[in-house]
Amino acid sequence: MDTGFIKFTKYLLDIMYFGGFVVLITLPATIKFLGKYYSSVITKNFALMLFVFGISGILGILIIGIVIMFIFKLFFVPTPATGIIILVFFIAALFSQVLADVFEKAVNYKEENDLTI
Numbered sequence: 147m148d149t150g151f152i153k154f155t156k157y158l159l160d161i162m163y164f165g166g167f168v169v170l171i172t173l174p175a176t177i178k179f180l181g182k183y184y185s186s187v188i189t190k191n192f193a194l195m196l197f198v199f200g201i202s203g204i205l206g207i208l209i210i211g212i213v214i215m216f217i218f219k220l221f222f223v224p225t226p227a228t229g230i231i232i233l234v235f236f237i238a239a240l241f242s243q244v245l246a247d248v249f250e251k252a253v254n255y256k257e258e259n260d261l262t263i
Contacts, residue, residue, distance in 0.1 A: 170203040 169176075177195055181188035188195060220228055 166203065166207065170200065170207070173199055173203065 174196055177188060177192060177199070181192060220232075
C-alpha cells in the first residue's frame, strides 16, 4: 500500500474542508468584490445572493453531521434500507479489492513475461 498516496489524499481533503470554512467566512466580501468588477446584477441582488450562497455553504458543512447521525442510527434504529445500503457498499468494496488484486497480478505477469528490448 502506498502511504504517500494516502497522506496526499488526507492533506487534500483537509485543505478542501478548511478551505470551505474560509470561503464561507469571506463570502460577503467576495460577492461585493465580484459585483464591482463582473456584473451589476450581483450588487443589485447582494442580500439575496449572500443568503443563497451562505445557506448553501452551511448546508454543505452540515452534511458531515448527517453522516455522523446516520452512523449512530445504524446502531440504534436499523432499517431494511440501511441494511441494503451497507450491503451494496460492502459488495462494492469487495469488488474493488478483487479488481486491485487482479490488476496487481496482471502487472506482475506482464513484468515477468515482458521480452521487449
